[in-house]
Amino acid sequence: MYSLLKELFPICRSITGDGVRESLRIINKRIPLRITEVPSGTRCFDWIVPDEWDISSASITDPRGRKIADFADSNLHVVNYSEPFSGTLELHELMPHLHSIPSQPDVIPYRTTYYTRQWGFCLRHRDLLKLKKGRYKVEIRSSLKPGSLTFADAVIPGRTKKEIIISSYLCHPSLANDSISGVAVATHLYKHMKARKDNHYSYRFIFVPETIGSIAYLKMHKAHFLKNVYGGFVLTCLGDSGPFNYKKTRQGDHALDRICENVLKHSGHPYRIREFWLPGSDERQYSSPGFNIPVGSLMRSVYAEFKEYHTSADNLNFVKESHLEGTLEMYKSVLEAVESDFHYVNLNPFCELHLTKHGLYDNPLKKDDPMYIRKILTLLNFSDGQHSLCEIADRLDAPILELAELARILEQKKLVRKT
Numbered sequence: 001m002y003s004l005l006k007e008l009f010p011i012c013r014s015i016t017g018d019g020v021r022e023s024l025r026i027i028n029k030r031i032p033l034r035i036t037e038v039p040s041g042t043r044c045f046d047w048i049v050p051d052e053w054d055i056s057s058a059s060i061t062d063p064r065g066r067k068i069a070d071f072a073d074s075n076l077h078v079v080n081y082s083e084p085f086s087g088t089l090e091l092h093e094l095m096p097h098l099h100s101i102p103s104q105p106d107v108i109p110y111r112t113t114y115y116t117r118q119w120g121f122c123l124r125h126r127d128l129l130k131l132k133k134g135r136y137k138v139e140i141r142s143s144l145k146p147g148s149l150t151f152a153d154a155v156i157p158g159r160t161k162k163e164i165i166i167s168s169y170l171c172h173p174s175l176a177n178d179s180i181s182g183v184a185v186a187t188h189l190y191k192h193m194k195a196r197k198d199n200h201y202s203y204r205f206i207f208v209p210e211t212i213g214s215i216a217y218l219k220m221h222k223a224h225f226l227k228n229v230y231g232g233f234v235l236t237c238l239g240d241s242g243p244f245n246y247k248k249t250r251q252g253d254h255a256l257d258r259i260c261e262n263v264l265k266h267s268g269h270p271y272r273i274r275e276f277w278l279p280g281s282d283e284r285q286y287s288s289p290g291f292n293i294p295v296g297s298l299m300r301s302v303y304a305e306f307k308e309y310h311t312s313a314d315n316l317n318f319v320k321e322s323h324l325e326g327t328l329e330m331y332k333s334v335l336e337a338v339e340s341d342f343h344y345v346n347l348n349p350f351c352e353l354h355l356t357k358h359g360l361y362d363n364p365l366k367k368d369d370p371m372y373i374r375k376i377l378t379l380l381n382f383s384d385g386q387h388s389l390c391e392i393a394d395r396l397d398a399p400i401l402e403l404a405e406l407a408r409i410l411e412q413k414k415l416v417r418k419t
């Protein structure tokens with residue numbers, strides 16, 4: 001998984017342009033994508049797909065001929081979506097175009113200007129402080145012209161048409177945790193769910209530029225979303241060393257929220273559950289009131305809360321392979337739980353079952369689990385079609401995946417059935 005992150009990291013992405021296409025080509029080598037181009041000028045609800053931005057080089061040269069900011073060193077040096085510019089400016093004319101973070105003098109900030117035509121550069125504050133009076137040569141070789149916005153998806157059909165969406169975004173340039181950690185985990189989660197036989201839900205993996213990309217995607221698939229999408233997750237900020245944070249769905253009490261909390265609680269890892277808030281990532285669009293799709297986000301450190309966020313410090317040293325792998329495992333458990341969270345009906349609802357008769361009393365599972373009898377009786381009792389498996393697991397303070405095993409045994413013995 002880390003190799004994918006390393007391959008994607010150097011590319012200068014934006015909400016449109018060849019950086020997104022190149023990134024999708026790399027992902028497409030690993031999983032089969034359907035790639036869609038949406039022309040500039042396309043109206044998508046209250047938004048219009050902007051002109052396409054591409055860039056080949058950009059730099060500022062100081063009065064002594066030294067480059068003080070060069071796109072070739074870091075694509076963060078250029079304000080993303082800067083219009084083309086070539087000229088020589090006095091320092092006081094240049095200063096309004098320069099951005100730095102005084103409280104973090106050693107990092108290059110990440111800035112964008114998608115919808116306002118201007119240009120700018122981002123510098124380490126310590127370098128900005130060294131600038132002397134004089135004339136500076138500025139060169140930005142970018143283009144802003146009608147083209148298209150690019151996004152991609154990949155669908156794994158399940159037994160039902162009801163879909164779980166797994167959405168990640170790839171519009172950030174060389175930033176590792178914010179944006180492409182989600183893309184890397186999503187790519188591997190696709191492989192896992194594809195290999196898993198007999199999925200109940202269909203899975204739709206969505207790779208879009210953040211905000212305008214998900215808005216364009218929803219515009220194009222509006223009827224499908226309203227009819228078939230059950231819920232989903234936005235994947236981002238998955239590779240740092242922080243504890244898990246689960247941002248709940250807009251509904252706040254959806255089955256997906258219950259499942260995530262159950263899986264996290266019994267994982268042994270530190271975690272925090274957070275109510276839905278705005279802004280955030282693309283859950284803002286999926287959960288806008290017109291769509292109202294329950295979309296949660298299981299992250300590590302939360303965007304905008306870690307100091308490396310939107311700076312050059314969010315790099316390949318900040319994201320570790322072991323953290324990415326740990327998050328992938330957590331998402332696999334969550335989807336396994338989603339695939340297990342059925343409502344069951346006890347087919348012998350009058351009085352308790354005689355467990356011995358059905359080989360359930362002296363079951364080998366009983367030896368390993370002092371709670372076994374309580375679990376099996378509770379499961380049978382609450383298998384009334386009204387309680388989901390996760391609700392029953394929570395009642396027992398037990399992992400849903402453990403209870404799913406018992407439910408499978410009962411189902412094989414034809415003692416319960418799924419509603």
Ligand code: ZN
Pocket residue numbers: 172178179303310
């Ligand atoms: Zn971001």
